[in-house]
Structures are given as C-alpha cells and as structure tokens.
Amino acid sequence: MHSMRRVLPLVLLALASCDRVGRENGRVNAVPDVAPPRLTPVEIKPPRIDRATVGRVKVVDPPRVDATQIDLLRQADGVVDILWVVDDSGSMVNERRRLVNNFNRFVQELIALRVDFQMGVISIVSNDGGRLRGMPNIITNRTPNARAVFEANTTFPASRSRWEQGLRMAEFALTRPNTTTPGGPNAGFLRPNAALAVIVVTNEDDSSFGTTEYFGRVFRTLKGKGNENLVSFSIIGGPVPNGCVPPGEAGLYGSLAEPSYRYTELATRTGGIVGSICDASFEQTLIRIAQALNTLKRVFPMTIVPIASSIRVTVVDGMTTTVIPKDDVTGWQYRADTNSVVFLGTYVPPPGSTIRIEYAFARP
Numbered sequence: 001m002h003s004m005r006r007v008l009p010l011v012l013l014a015l016a017s018c019d020r021v022g023r024e025n026g027r028v029n030a031v032p033d034v035a036p037p038r039l040t041p042v043e044i045k046p047p048r049i050d051r052a053t054v055g056r057v058k059v060v061d062p063p064r065v066d067a068t069q070i071d072l073l074r075q076a077d078g079v080v081d082i083l084w085v086v087d088d089s090g091s092m093v094n095e096r097r098r099l100v101n102n103f104n105r106f107v108q109e110l111i112a113l114r115v116d117f118q119m120g121v122i123s124i125v126s127n128d129g130g131r132l133r134g135m136p137n138i139i140t141n142r143t144p145n146a147r148a149v150f151e152a153n154t155t156f157p158a159s160r161s162r163w164e165q166g167l168r169m170a171e172f173a174l175t176r177p178n179t180t181t182p183g184g185p186n187a188g189f190l191r192p193n194a195a196l197a198v199i200v201v202t203n204e205d206d207s208s209f210g211t212t213e214y215f216g217r218v219f220r221t222l223k224g225k226g227n228e229n230l231v232s233f234s235i236i237g238g239p240v241p242n243g244c245v246p247p248g249e250a251g252l253y254g255s256l257a258e259p260s261y262r263y264t265e266l267a268t269r270t271g272g273i274v275g276s277i278c279d280a281s282f283e284q285t286l287i288r289i290a291q292a293l294n295t296l297k298r299v300f301p302m303t304i305v306p307i308a309s310s311i312r313v314t315v316v317d318g319m320t321t322t323v324i325p326k327d328d329v330t331g332w333q334y335r336a337d338t339n340s341v342v343f344l345g346t347y348v349p350p351p352g353s354t355i356r357i358e359y360a361f362a363r364p
Helices: 002-016 090-101 103-112 146-153 166-174 212-220 261-270 283-293
Strands: 067-074 079-086 116-123 195-201 231-237 274-276 299-301 312-317 320-324 333-335 340-342 354-361
Touching: 079 090, 079 166, 090 103, 090 146, 090 195, 103 146, 103 283, 116 146, 116 166, 166 195, 166 212, 166 261, 195 283, 212 231, 212 261, 231 261, 231 283, 261 274, 274 283
Parallel strands: 079 116, 079 195, 195 231, 231 274
Antiparallel strands: 067 354, 299 340, 312 320, 312 354, 333 340
C-alpha cells in the first residue's frame, strides 16, 4: 500500500512533463504541426442573361367610377299682387266694359298658371289719392263672383277730374301712408313674398309730375334690393306714335285715344306688356299680361355638366314625391346649351315645391 502511494506521484510527474503536441519532453512553448492550406482556383464567368420573354406586366388605368351629384332647387311661390290703374273719364265707358267682359279670361289664365293673386283697383285722378276702391277692395283667388266685384270697382260716376295722373296715383297706392297705416285703405295689399304688377288702362297719356325714370325707380325698389325683376308695369292705351280710335267711336267727339308715350316708356323699362286700348277685345293682351305675371320658374340650372342619360328628376310638393318623366310635353328635357333641366310643356313644378335633380358626372 505504501509502495502504491510512492509510485503515483512519479506517474503524475511524468505525465506533466510530457509535450503531447510536439511529442517531445521539455519546458518550452510547443509548436504544432500545421499542414499548408490547399488552394483551389475559382473560375469567374460572365453572367448569363436569358433574353427570352417569360411574362409581360400590363399597366392599365383603374375602372372609371362616375360620381353622383344631387341638385336641390326650389320653385317660386307664384304670388303676385296686381294693381289696376283705370281711367275714370266718361270717354272710357266702352273700354271699361270691354275690360270687365275679358276679366274672367284673365283670371282663368292666372288660375291655370297656379298664380296666387290679389288685385286692387284705383283711379288716375288725384282726388282719390291712390286709395283702393270698392268693398271688398282686394280680390283674391277665393273671392266669390270676382267678376262682379271687379265690375263694381271699375264703375265710376259720370263726371270726374280731367287731370289724369296714373303714375303718381300708382305711387300713392303702393307707398305710405296708404299701405302702412293700420286699417288704412290699402293695408294688406302688398305682400312681402309677392311679385308686383301695375296695369294701367287709359285712352290718355300720363300727366304726373316727375320723369318716367323716377317712377320706374319707385316701383322697382318696392321689393327691395336685388328683387327689381319682381316688379312690372303694363299699359293698355293709345299706341305710339299716332294713337287710335276705338271701334264704334269714330263719329264721337274726343274719341281719339292719344299715344301713351310715358306709359309705354315705363312698360319697356320694366319688361311689361304694351297693348292697344282700341282692340275690339282685350283678351289676347290680358292673356299676355297674365302669362308675364307667372312667376313660376321653368328653367332649373345644374351645378355640374351631367351624363345626360343619367338624369333623374323628382318633385317634392309637401308630403308628395313625384317622379317626372323625360318628356317634352308632359315632363322635362335637358338643355346642354344652358346646362339646365327645363319644363317647356304642360307640366310646371308647383309653387313652393322642391325640384330634386340627381345625375352622374364624369370624373376628370
């Protein structure tokens, strides 16, 4: 056992002094045997390009999607106030009778055009001061037997003043105090949302102080700035420049209807109607006046140029919505020159209704 203990340190010592790398005994640094590296040449060849077409990418625009536009437009209210300025002289008896005889036709035309009207009558002499005549002094769509009321309001005493001032009396009728005094003679005649039409019927020209430019400004500013086109002035009088003789009155003294220069000039300024007092019937002139008083719009411009085939028109009147056909007679048509939907046939959108125009338009 003791011999075993002596032998073991010797073995360990021998192992510690042995250089296993160099297989030599010693105490210096060992230098291992390293084989030199083997180098293999690398061949670098130019890239090979295959020029054959293996696929093609086609770049196309995305499909066009037309955008949609909706225009909401409002129809006018179709409300008109009509002031009749009637010559009360004795030489006008027959002409006032013809006016009354054609009154119903005038009213029928207004009703057909769905015009909400009211009318008043004044004379052209200063003694009346522009106060509306009769009782009732305002005729509306709802007045019973409106023709009889109009006849009573245009029937004058046999003898009246000869100084005829139609323009001045019309100004008095449409301005304060006649229109503003509570319970006054003309209170309630002028409605804020209504167009205004002044119609003079006479066989003499106007003798009022003041130029026609002045009276034109007075009438056209009654509806406020920007609403001048809501006012018109029309005349049934002696034609310019020679006047005329009413039918059946050639042998009567003073039967010549003198040319109405001032009235005609004012009618021209305001886009009104000019008719002759010597016509056998006033029907056609009154129809023209009624049609001119129609404030309902027939042309509704669109905001964007549409794809015409896509236009769809509906009209909303209160709780009722109606699809209107594309038809020249019973519906609408598109006018490219004005870029608008127009109603040129028998159908006109009712007063106060909303016109809804829906359409597609091409994106730029």
